[in-house]
Every structure is written in C-alpha cells, then in structure tokens.
Amino acid sequence: MTLAPFANKSKLFIILLLISPSLFGQQYGLQLYSLRNQFAKDAAGTMAKVKAMGFRDVEMAGTMGLPFPELIKLLAQNELNVVSFGADYEMLEKDPRKVAEEARAYGAKFIVCFWVPHQGDNFTTAEVDKAVAVFNNAAQIIASYGMLFCYHPHGYEFKPYHNATVFDYMMEKLDQRYVYLEMDVFWIKQAGQEPMDLLKKYSNRFVLLHLKDRKVGTPNTSNGHGDLESNVVLGTGDVGIAEIIREAKKLGIKYYFLEDESSKVEEQLPKSLAYLKSLQQ
Numbered sequence: 001m002t003l004a005p006f007a008n009k010s011k012l013f014i015i016l017l018l019i020s021p022s023l024f025g026q027q028y029g030l031q032l033y034s035l036r037n038q039f040a041k042d043a044a045g046t047m048a049k050v051k052a053m054g055f056r057d058v059e060m061a062g063t064m065g066l067p068f069p070e071l072i073k074l075l076a077q078n079e080l081n082v083v084s085f086g087a088d089y090e091m092l093e094k095d096p097r098k099v100a101e102e103a104r105a106y107g108a109k110f111i112v113c114f115w116v117p118h119q120g121d122n123f124t125t126a127e128v129d130k131a132v133a134v135f136n137n138a139a140q141i142i143a144s145y146g147m148l149f150c151y152h153p154h155g156y157e158f159k160p161y162h163n164a165t166v167f168d169y170m171m172e173k174l175d176q177r178y179v180y181l182e183m184d185v186f187w188i189k190q191a192g193q194e195p196m197d198l199l200k201k202y203s204n205r206f207v208l209l210h211l212k213d214r215k216v217g218t219p220n221t222s223n224g225h226g227d228l229e230s231n232v233v234l235g236t237g238d239v240g241i242a243e244i245i246r247e248a249k250k251l252g253i254k255y256y257f258l259e260d261e262s263s264k265v266e267e268q269l270p271k272s273l274a275y276l277k278s279l280q281q
Helices: 009-018 032-041 043-052 068-077 089-094 096-105 125-144 166-173 185-190 195-201 241-250 265-278
Strands: 029-031 057-060 081-086 110-113 148-151 179-184 206-211 255-258
Touching: 029 032, 029 255, 032 043, 032 057, 032 265, 043 068, 057 255, 068 096, 081 255, 089 096, 089 125, 096 110, 096 125, 110 179, 110 206, 125 148, 125 166, 125 179, 148 206, 179 185, 179 195, 185 195, 185 206, 195 241, 206 241, 255 265
Parallel strands: 029 057, 057 081, 081 110, 110 148, 148 179, 179 206, 206 255
Antiparallel strands: none
C-alpha cells in the first residue's frame, strides 16, 4: 500500500511539535506499524519523524526488516522507549524464551500477540484450546523475565457460543495470573461489540489500548478483516474515543497507543493528536 505524501513536511513537523503528546496530561504512544510503509522506504527518517511528533513510547509489531543493532540504535537516537513488543504466535509456541529475550533486549514491559492462526473465518473452540495452551505456557515464561503477556483480540473471537461468545469461552480458560489483554477499540467495534462494555466486563484484564476510530456507516465484520481506509481521525468516527479513554483511566490503564492503518496516516495523525489534546482542556 502506498501512503499519501504530505505536501509540506516542514509545516507538518511544526504542527506536530505544537501538539506533542508529551505536553498532554496523558502520555500517548504510537504503534509503529502505522508507519510501516514509510519505514520500508526510509527507516532513519521515519524514526526521526516519530520523535518530531512528540512520541516517547512506542509499540512494535515487528522489526520492519531491520537488524537489532540498527533498530536499537535508531530507537536510542530518537529517545524512544519500547513499551510493548509484538510476537508471532508461532514463535510463542515454538520458543517463548527466545521471544522474551528479544523483547527484553528492546526494554519492553509487555509482549503482545496480535493474531491466532485459524482455518477460514471460523475460530473454533479446538483452535481456542490450542491457543490457550500456547498462551498460558508462554505467559508464565514471559513473567519470569519480568514482563507481562497480552493477547490482542481482532474480531473473529466474537462469534456466538453458548449464550455468550467464543471470546468469553477463551477468557474462562486463559490463566488470569499471567495472561492480560490489549484492546484495539477499532477491531472490537468492527466485530459488532461495544468497547466500553468489554472494558467493564473484563476490567481487570485490559492493560493496553489501541486508539483508532472508524468511519461512520462502516459495515461490521466478524472475521478480523475490514476496510483499512475506514480508519479515520480520532473523534470523528463511531467508536466513542472520549468515553473509552475516560473509562480506561478510571480502570488504571496506563499505556495508550495511537494506530492508524489507513493510507492517510500522515495526514490524520496530527489531527488525532490535536483531538486528544482537546480532551485535556
């Protein structure tokens, strides 16, 4: 996917510095996956842009193809803290200690799995049981390294199951001592669920939040997929960002990561930051 260029980059940097998230009452981080296409073209310049935006905390969803020495140097040069580290399900299954060691090398506090492989669009209870075994084992190992493990629901978990959902079934089996959750409010809404309701229902399990908004009128899907161009500026969609942030703060959630998967990310991020700043006034 080719992201739309921003006409005047110097003006963009000025705007971003003026609305830096580090000036807010709340520190907001960035999911680096938002700028995946920019990193592929210019890793050093993109990391500098993240710093110029005012971000200090970041979440990784991969290494953008960069070797550890290069990536850790770019992070250090731009004074960026890796709070959360994304891990592949297969690696968590095969070698959770290697995952923990890599995440710890970046200084992460959390390790997050964003997706469980499954056949087609139907996430079966058998697949849930296998994932639960992988997560419970990996999370206990990760805890021994001083980090917390989180699972990031993507929407396919909310099919009906015995007067509840497959997600509820999953939550019954996940070890609550070691396995926590990251809520992506966009994907919860996309699956036809209400993020506020889920936050309240599992109030002691969510410790991380992805802040994304969804274009009004977007049809729901229940397979974890959707139109990424329906990612819109925070506060302009149907997710209810302000209410979610208020509730999350009441629950003591500390880390919030902006994520924008659309091709308009460079245009929309400054506006999303300005909206978050307005909530502090």
